[in-house]
Amino acid sequence: MGNSSKNGAKQEMQEAREKQKKEERYKVKLICMRCGFEKTEMYDPNADEEKICPKCSSNSIRIKKV
Amino acid sequence: MADVGRHPRIELMAMSEVVDVEGYIGNFKVRIKRRARYVREKECTACGECAKVCPETAPDEFNIGLSTRKAIYQPFPQAVPSAYLINIDECRGMIACSKCYEVCEKKCIDFADKDRTVEIEVGTIIVATGMEPFDATKVEEYGYGKYENVITSMEFERLISSGGPTGGHLVRISDRRVPKTVAFIQCIGSRSKRGETKSYCSNICCMNTIKDAFLIHSHYPDIEMKVFYMDIRAFGKGFEELYDRTRKFGVRYIRSMPGYIEEDSRTKDLLIYAEDDDGSVKVHRAEMVVLSVGLVPRKGNDEVKRLLSLSYTKDGFFMEAHPKLQPVDAATKGVFFAGCAESPKDVKDSVTQASAAASRAMRLMATGRVKVGAVKPVVDLELCKRCGRCAKVCPFGAVKWEKGNPPAVIEALCAGCGGCAAECPFSALDIRHFTDEQILSQIEAALIERPEDKVVVFACNWCSYGGADTCGVSRFQYPPSARLIRTMCSARVSPNFVYYAFSLGAPVVLVSGCHFADCHYINANRNTVKRVQAMWDRLEKWGIRPQRLQLEWISAAEGERFARVMEAMENIRRTVTKEEMEFGKGAVKEYVEKYLKEVRKGDKVSVAEE
Ligand code: SF4
Ligand code: SF4
Ligand SMILES: [Zn+2]
Numbered sequence: 001m002g003n004s005s006k007n008g009a010k011q012e013m014q015e016a017r018e019k020q021k022k023e024e025r026y027k028v029k030l031i032c033m034r035c036g037f038e039k040t041e042m043y044d045p046n047a048d049e050e051k052i053c054p055k056c057s058s059n060s061i062r063i064k065k066v
Numbered sequence: 067m068a069d070v071g072r073h074p075r076i077e078l079m080a081m082s083e084v085v086d087v088e089g090y091i092g093n094f095k096v097r098i099k100r101r102a103r104y105v106r107e108k109e110c111t112a113c114g115e116c117a118k119v120c121p122e123t124a125p126d127e128f129n130i131g132l133s134t135r136k137a138i139y140q141p142f143p144q145a146v147p148s149a150y151l152i153n154i155d156e157c158r159g160m161i162a163c164s165k166c167y168e169v170c171e172k173k174c175i176d177f178a179d180k181d182r183t184v185e186i187e188v189g190t191i192i193v194a195t196g197m198e199p200f201d202a203t204k205v206e207e208y209g210y211g212k213y214e215n216v217i218t219s220m221e222f223e224r225l226i227s228s229g230g231p232t233g234g235h236l237v238r239i240s241d242r243r244v245p246k247t248v249a250f251i252q253c254i255g256s257r258s259k260r261g262e263t264k265s266y267c268s269n270i271c272c273m274n275t276i277k278d279a280f281l282i283h284s285h286y287p288d289i290e291m292k293v294f295y296m297d298i299r300a301f302g303k304g305f306e307e308l309y310d311r312t313r314k315f316g317v318r319y320i321r322s323m324p325g326y327i328e329e330d331s332r333t334k335d336l337l338i339y340a341e342d343d344d345g346s347v348k349v350h351r352a353e354m355v356v357l358s359v360g361l362v363p364r365k366g367n368d369e370v371k372r373l374l375s376l377s378y379t380k381d382g383f384f385m386e387a388h389p390k391l392q393p394v395d396a397a398t399k400g401v402f403f404a405g406c407a408e409s410p411k412d413v414k415d416s417v418t419q420a421s422a423a424a425s426r427a428m429r430l431m432a433t434g435r436v437k438v439g440a441v442k443p444v445v446d447l448e449l450c451k452r453c454g455r456c457a458k459v460c461p462f463g464a465v466k467w468e469k470g471n472p473p474a475v476i477e478a479l480c481a482g483c484g485g486c487a488a489e490c491p492f493s494a495l496d497i498r499h500f501t502d503e504q505i506l507s508q509i510e511a512a513l514i515e516r517p518e519d520k521v522v523v524f525a526c527n528w529c530s531y532g533g534a535d536t537c538g539v540s541r542f543q544y545p546p547s548a549r550l551i552r553t554m555c556s557a558r559v560s561p562n563f564v565y566y567a568f569s570l571g572a573p574v575v576l577v578s579g580c581h582f583a584d585c586h587y588i589n590a591n592r593n594t595v596k597r598v599q600a601m602w603d604r605l606e607k608w609g610i611r612p613q614r615l616q617l618e619w620i621s622a623a624e625g626e627r628f629a630r631v632m633e634a635m636e637n638i639r640r641t642v643t644k645e646e647m648e649f650g651k652g653a654v655k656e657y658v659e660k661y662l663k664e665v666r667k668g669d670k671v672s673v674a675e676e
Contacts, residue, residue, distance in 0.1 A: 033602070033613050034634055048592070050582045050619060058634065060617045062602050 026065060033060035040066060071146035080107075080147060085183065087373045090464075090479040091400030091436055092189045099183050103151045105138070106174040110149035112140055116166035116175065122156050126231070129224045132239075133231035138166045138175075143229055149174075190400045190427035193384060194420065195370060197361040197406035200255030204262045207326040208251065208357055214240040215334055216327065216355045218254075219274055226281050236286060238354050240334040244286060245353035249338055250275045251324060252295040256360030266381050268360030269410040272299045275358050279312045291317045292350060294324055294340055302414070320350075327355060361410040374401050375462050377588040383409045385583070394423045397588050398462060399436070399478065402426050441482030441499050441554060443475050444670035449494035456486035456495055459557075461588035466675060474675040483587035484558030488597065493562065493665045500553055502560070502665050509567050512549035517571035518647055521547045521635045524559045526591075529580035532622025540625045544632035547639055555579065557590035561601050562661045564615060568650045569658040573642035574614050576635055581619040591619075608653040614642060 028043040032053035039054075043063060051061035070076050079098060086097040105116075122137035137156035140148070152166075152175075160167065160177040167175040199220050202210035210216045215238045217225070228234035238245050252275060256268040272295070279291050298319065300309040313319065324340040325347070338350040363382040371378065375398045377385045384407050387395040394402050404420035405411065411419070430436065443456070443465070450472045457467035464479035465486055473486075473495075487495040487502075496502055512522055525531040531552050537544060553559060556579025567575050577598055585591045595617070602612040616638065618631045 033616060034638070048582065048589070051595075056634070058616070059619050060598075060613075060615075062612065063599060 029064045029066050031062045031064065032056060032058055033062055034058035067144065067146045071148075078146060080145075081151065084370070084373060087191070090476050091430070092434075092478065094188045094191060094400065095185060096188055096191070097183055097185050099181060102154070102179040102181050103149070104154060104157075104176055104179045105150045105152060106176055107147050107149045109172050109174040111172065112148045112150060113171075114140075114150075115169045115171070116150060119165040119169050121163065121165065122158060124153065124156050129231045130218075130221050132221065132224055189431045190402065191374065192402045192404055192420075192423045192427060193370060193374065193376070193396070193407050194404040194423075195364050195367060195407045197410060198364055200264070200268075200359045200362050201262075202254055202357045202359050205254055205357075208254070208324070208355070209327045209329065209336075210357055213327065213329040213334075213336060213355075214238070215245075215329075215336055215353065216357065219250075219271065219278065219356055219358045222278060222356045226278070226285070234285075236282065236289075238334070245289065247290045247292070247352045248282060248354045248356060249336070249350060249352035250278070250291070250293045250356045250358055251338075252293065252298075252358045253323070254357040254359045255362065257296060264360060264362060264381065266410070267299065269299075270412045271358040271360060273302065273305055273308075273412065275356075276300065276305075276309050276312050278356070279317045280308065283312070283315050283317075287315075292352065293317060293319045294322055294338070295319060296321070296323060302412070324350075361406060364407070367407070374398055375588060376401070377461075377585070379409075380583050381409070383407065387586070394419055394426055397481065397586065399481075400427075400430065436478060438477050438480075439482055441484070441497060442477050442480050442672070442674070443473075443484075443486050443495050443497055445472055445673045446494045446496070446668040446670045447472055447673075448668050449492050449664060450490075451492050451494070453491070455489050455491065459485050459489045459590075459593050461485070461590050472673060474673050477674045481587050483555035483590040484553060485555065485587070485590045485593050488558055488560040489593065493560075493661060496670045497554075497558060500558055501670075502562070505551060505553070505563055506566055506662075506665075508551045509563060509570065509572075512551065513567065513570040513572055518573055518642075518644065519547055519639075520549050520572060521574045521576060521632070521639055522567045522572045523548050523550045523576045523578060523632075523635070524556065524563070525550050525552055526556045526579040526586075527552055527554045528586045529584055529622050530556075530578035530618070530620040530628070533578075533620035533624045533628040536622060536625030537628040538625075542625055542629040544629040545636035547636050548632050555585075555587050555590050556594040557587065559594065559597070561597055561604070562658075562665070564601055565654045565658050565661070568610065568614070569654045571647050571651055573639045573647055574616065574635055576616045576618060576631070578618045578620050578631070581621055584621055608650075610650045610653055611642075611646065613638060614646075614650070 025042045025044045030039045035056040037053050037055040052059055053061060071078055081101040081103060083099045084096055085099045088095045116138045117136040120136035120138045123134040125131035126133045126135040128142040138150050138152045140150050202218050208216060224230040225232055226234060226236055237243060252271060255263045259265050275293055282289050298309060300306045322340040324338045326339050328337045336352050336355050338352060339347055342348045376396050379385045384403055386393050386408060387397050402423035404423040405416040452470055452472055454467040456473050457465040462479050462481055464476045466474045484497040484500055487497045513520055525534060534550060556577055559577050564575050579591045579594055598617045601615055605612045605615060620628050
């Protein structure tokens with residue numbers, strides 16, 4: 001309604017933000033503080049998710065940058 | 067809607083966007099951007115003469131592009147306010163055209179109209195931002211967007227509506243003829259974990275299809291109908307009866323999710339490949355396919371979330387303060403939800419929730435005052451170094467801080483999680499009724515005798531403490547080593563409490579709280595995670611085995627999980643040697659002594675903002 005160009009700009013900003021977020025991902029080692037299970041993966045600090053050990057289902061997951 | 071438009075005490079702001087919200091319950095200041103309409107809303111009688119002469123056409127959004135509209139138009143016939151508007155991006159402009167201007171007898175076209183921002187003061191806010199239909203192009207195998215006669219349930223809705231582009235005649239897009247066979251495919255975008263689909267049930271689609279089948283049958287009794295489904299969820303009042311009636315008049319319900327659809331290029335009919343009861347793949351021919359699309363959160367919700375300090379459930383809809391006891395309240399006081407903003411729901415549930423939200427808001431405004439809890443931060447102005455870290459972590463934006471000043475707390479906004487106090491690196495903040503002194507005393511009491519046999523457990527009021535209760539009530543057994551200390555939120559657990567417990571010889575400390583989606587303080591427990599991560603690093607630096615500090619999310623319903631976690635804690639406790647405990651005591655000694663000296667001096671005073 002008269003603002004599609006602004007919406008376009010907004011969308012571009014959003015996309016740029018998302019791209020930046022993607023670039024913020026880095027490699028980490030996840031270590032279970034209960035059973036010792038270890039896994040290396042790309043970590044997204046902005047992902048709002050509960051960490052859980054696939055072996056013992058503990059939430060004590062230490063995140064170490066590698 | 068028309069009643070709302072006419073109501074003397076309701077101001078309807080169409081074409082408006084909330085750009086900023088400040089303040090708190092009873093005292094919100096809301097800035098609203100009102101987009102230019104280019105037609106004087108109050109004077110326009112919606113006679114439509116302007117649209118007749120307008121030379122510019124565009125796809126009609128209301129009819130999902132199935133018809134066209136002009137650059138000057140009314141979004142839909144029942145729109146309130148009943149006035150036209152110009153999409154200025156499509157308009158040729160005053161100089162090049164101005165046909166609408168010339169034809170409008172009431173002279174309500176105003177090309178000089180501009181966007182403007184207004185500010186209003188309100189006591190309460192109801193978020194009713196709705197939902198969006200799932201984008202069916204994301205499920206490529208059904209050919210939506212590729213095959214003309216594959217449409218979505220939203221498009222079907224417009225096709226069958228008497229006010230729609232075909233005047234209510236159900237026709238196929240390819241040849242504008244009434245189809246002889248219509249197939250519905252359920253759960254498009256719902257109850258699946260593939261690609262961009264959603265794992266939740268969208269709640270309305272089964273009944274919507276049943277209603278659509280009913281409509282088709284009443285208009286065109288000869289059309290043959292098939293519904294492909296996983297389960298039919300017809301649990302509302304009168305719903306099962308409606309489902310039965312459609313079966314009786316011949317709708318075939320086939321329990322199978324088709325693998326893919328192909329188009330017969332000659333007839334434009336659709337060939338649906340679906341598994342039969344015996345496992346063989348059967349091809350069903352249909353002249354039209356309706357994809358029953360699910361509901362997804364609105365794209366613009368992030369901005370609303372930010373402005374009002376709200377949180378999402380893992381589905382991406384807004385999270386209520388409590389699923390059973392406060393189902394229409396947001397965690398931010400004075401903010402309520404109505405309709406699909408909170409979760410997918412049908413009209414009846416939306417109306418029920420909207421009525422509840424309106425009465426919750428009215429009750430507050432009629433009272434004119436709110437009672438706030440006493441669990442609020444207090445500050446030692448001498449210890450405070452004016453760093454502002456407390457303000458950064460408050461999920462409610464209740465701590466106001468300006469460079470060089472101590473924090474000020476808006477008590478009506480503060481929910482009392484205690485996260486600010488745990489964040490303060492100088493122990494300058496404390497929380498009434500959950501003060502450092504009170505918690506330290508509880509730690510001392512827990513470890514006064516045979517500390518080596520104990521596990522210190524910090525449990526949050528709402529979830530993990532509730533989990534312990536459920537565990538007890540359900541008579542689940544767990545080792546007697548646990549000593550529970552209740553805090554309102556796991557975010558209240560200051561690293562100082564953990565180190566203090568180690569200084570008194572605790573072998574294991576557990577910090578526990580609500581699962582992410584259940585945090586009663588929006589997202590305060592994300593700060594708990596950050597603090598525990600930092601504590602693991604620090605413990606390691608001090609030479610203390612980081613495993614002696616554990617973190618667990620336990621909901622109030624997870625009594626059994628609580629018992630299992632306590633068993634795991636007991637197993638870890640058994641691995642901690644006397645030497646380790648003694649070493650730990652020494653390693654944290656200097657830090658703890660310094661902290662105790664700081665925290666025990668001076669006075670903490672209220673810094674409530676008036
Ligand atoms: S109370 Fe603590 S965290 Fe807040 S400004 Fe003062 S020193 Fe910083
Ligand atoms: S107690 Fe929680 S809600 Fe209150 S000011 Fe501190 S961080 Fe904000
Ligand atoms: Zn594990």
